[in-house]
Amino acid sequence: MRLTRARITNFKSVLDSEWFTFDDLTCLVGKNESGKTALLEALEKLNSVRPERADLSETSYPRMNWSEYEESEDVDVALTTEWELDDDEYAEVMAMAGSAEAVTSRKVVVAKNYDNKLTWTVPVDLAEAVSHAVENSGLSEQEKQELSEAGDTAELLATLKNVGEPSPQQEALLKELTERWPKGGVQSTVRGYLEDRLPKFVYYDQYDRLPGRVSLDQLLAAKANGTLEQLTGSQVFLALLSMVGSTPEAINQIATSEELISKLEGVQTRLSKKIFKYWSQNRHLKVRFRFDQASPGDPAPFNSGKVFQTRIENTRHEATIRLDERSTGFIWFFSFLVWFSEVQKQHGDNLVVLLDEPGLTLHARAQEDLLRYIREELLPRYQVVYTTHSPFMVDAANLLSCRTVEDATGPNEEVLGTKVGDQVLSTDGDTLFPLQAALGYDLTQTLFVGEHCLLVEGPSDLLYIQWACDQLRQQGRTPLDSRWTVTPCGGITKVPSFLALFGGSKLHVAVLTDHGAGDKKKVRDLRESDLLRDGHVFSADMFAEGGPGEADVEDIIGRDGYLQLVKATYGLTVKQTLPKKAPADAPGRVTVEVEDHFRTLPGAVDEYGHFGPSRYLIEHPDVLGTHAADALDRFESLFKALNALL
Incomplete structure (x- = not known):
């Protein structure tokens, strides 16, 4: 299933984004406070890989309309998404429907409301599915006539089950349709099949960064108390341990181990190759891991128990420093690669990747490196949606993949909320600036078409x-x-x-x-x-x-x-x-x-x-x-x- 369109409503600053489309790589461009993050957060709620982030909360409802909503009995929809079936999925749905004529399109609509219920609209003509099943059943004309009045496939199954003394043909048809529609009808069966196929959303922002050092005692205590989310960088560190094939509990029990050292060295080599394939700012760096007993003179909580350090070696200067002492751009890039490696390991390839302001602290050249990483490493397997206000994170060769995001007002200063421009058009100069700058830079570069x-x-x-x-x-x-x-x-x-x-x-x-x-x-x-x-x-x-x-x-x-x-x-x-x-x-x-x-x-x-x-x-x-x-x-x-x- 491929995400083709979405409409966000009644979520934070988004009153009604209106429908906007997605490409394989979609860039949401807008200035600060325009609502870009809210759009990504709403999309994630549809089917997040992190259960604690999946549910819609009433605190996300727009405050300006909250009192009216609280008094009503309605349950508002927060997001509606449209998906396109691939060839295999389309063939499977046709098989479930029984005929190609019963499948009206490749489009599936999935919506989620504030009761956190998903509503599916599947492209199946129920009357046609009933008609096809009856006409190709081998039943007598009288038996067909008795079934043809069924309004949908669930009613068709119920009618067959209620036949007092079924003929062999009726029994055979009931068995066939029960096997074809194990969930009680074509609509629910197709939905059950597609629910397992619905991609999960992974969301990453600039705050998920790997610490330079981690106290194992502090991490284990936070995990036991259920406060791991409050510990900065904990998820990325757990992802790093997963790359080593270990856990905080397991690593804390090790006094000395050649096996652990070899695993750490293998991971640091793998990470070094991956990072420095795309990190062109400095080619003289290598990743180094250390796992030592804490030194009493260090500040708490790093003065007791065991401490895990991620260090970066500069081979030119023959020195190492902790990861958190390097540039924020490098830390972000390193952390993202570690985090995404674990996401792939846990959730496979059926993902939509949401990146909130990726590479915000990166130099312009490093932002180009990040775009290259996204194109070469992510796009072959995933759809990617990201937000930016940097011209260097806009692909000037693919401006039609950009969507403008604005906090709009009406002619009488009426608040319209966040709007998404689906055709790279805006009347606001600040919104358009990254697009103009990217295009201008690209045009200037192309003046030099030779060496x-x-x-x-x-x-x-x-x-x-x-x-x-x-x-x-x-x-x-x-x-x-x-x-x-x-x-x-x-x-x-x-x-x-x-x-x-x-x-x-x-x-x-x-x-x-x-x-x-x-x-x-x-x-x-x-x-x-x-x-x-x-x-x-x-x-x-x-x-x-x-x-x-x-x-x-x-x-x-x-x-x-x-x-x-x-x-x-x-x-x-x-x-x-x-x-x-x-x-x-x-x-x-x-x-x-x-x-x-x-x-x-x-x-x-x-x-x-x-x-x-x-x-x-x-x-x-x-x-x-x-x-x-x-x-x-x-x-x-x-x-x-x-x-x-x-």
């Missing part, structure tokens, strides 16, 4: 390079190597920010920048910095028509060619074009000369911009005419210099 990145200042530079590459390639000459990914970064001042942001990706970066009056010091500083390898900063003047000096990428095209391009782009008349020969006082950069000239033109002429001519050149690649040859020679020199860096 070798050439940063240019703007999109017009990108188009000029594209034009030159296309033309050179057609002529069998040297274009920019396809391994280079050309990326606009918004100017030379943005280059350090880009390198700082993406330097961890170990990209090979070169820069092509303009060389204006205000840029010379910036270019020099960039060349002298440690941000880029030597010889990886190219300025336009190195390949421009006029040689060293001030130059933009447009000057690599050359003055005559660029003026012809500008004339064609803006449809300038002969009188509106710039003079063929540059005036003596003309700026060194052709773009500045064009900007100054456009200020003298009538208002009917479109405003000049750097991008317009570059786009026109891409759309009309032959517009430069005879000026293209010199331009391509200069671009080819640039490309050869860049390709030599590969």
Whole structure:
């Protein structure tokens, strides 16, 4: 059975979540206090692996409506879930119903109310099941007629049992149907079958963490007093002992044992391999367990009896520290793996995993590791539902698996309670922020689609390079190597920010920048910095028509060619074009000369911009005419210099 939809009602902050759907991996995104935890807690109540957490309590009913509910005689429903049968389950239900026509769909609805009663709606047409059983019974027409008035399968069985002197055919039919419907009818029999198939919910939050050390005396006392739930981390520690194949009672009786040591070493090796397959923050760590007599000088309760310690060894520094002295993110990750190992051992694979704010204390990279663990280790066997408000816990490649969660109000500030948006839509910016951030980060990362990145200042530079590459390639000459990914970064001042942001990706970066009056010091500083390898900063003047000096990428095209391009782009008349020969006082950069000239033109002429001519050149690649040859020679020199860096 696979969870497909749910509707939470009258539970804590959730008045009516409305129906929302589930994928194999479902992410509930919302800001703090939006009701994400309440949604998971309600789902867990349907069929929790922990009996003490399974029952609905009236204290969970929304306080704002409690007095009215207390006065009524109704028993409200807290959650309604819809499940889809797999192929084997569907075939089994058809066999119970007796025919495919009697099974109306693969959907099963299971609801739970505040009396903690489950209500099942199974997809069986009772009238069709009765009709099929009667028509294929081998009974006489008169006997069929007597049974055809049965309203459902339970009534059909009762009618057969009450026949005074049954014929052999009636006895055979009663035996067949009793075997097919051992619970007194098809509906109750199907329900009994599906009750055993209903997945259990496992809920984990950030508070279930393994302690660095545990006093066996304290743990045994809490267990005897029935207060184990109040002892922080006790469930995770019991899960750890289970991995060793032991219990607190058994381990407390051991004075010294090679068998125990070997088991502990086996588990610590297994855990180390599992953890550090996904924990990329530090590869120099190993898990170590110790079980010793308490030292009298330690604080209570660790100063008497026996103490179990979980320690983490840093092989680089050759030292160990207790687990609880490491980062909270690492403790969470370690504890989750231990806890979930025991859940699998006890409850098998028929589970829905609920994770409340997983990895909340993890670094962004470690959150990505956790998502990878969920995808690779959990999803092949389980459905997973988790809550977050971190953009790094949102899979940008699978945004449609996200559901927005809001504490909503109506037009007149009417309290609507927690709502779940099933289509990743919200009018609240705070709710959408993690989704926007995740998508923005992903889009920014995908700017770098190769190992070798050439940063240019703007999109017009990108188009000029594209034009030159296309033309050179057609002529069998040297274009920019396809391994280079050309990326606009918004100017030379943005280059350090880009390198700082993406330097961890170990990209090979070169820069092509303009060389204006205000840029010379910036270019020099960039060349002298440690941000880029030597010889990886190219300025336009190195390949421009006029040689060293001030130059933009447009000057690599050359003055005559660029003026012809500008004339064609803006449809300038002969009188509106710039003079063929540059005036003596003309700026060194052709773009500045064009900007100054456009200020003298009538208002009917479109405003000049750097991008317009570059786009026109891409759309009309032959517009430069005879000026293209010199331009391509200069671009080819640039490309050869860049390709030599590969």
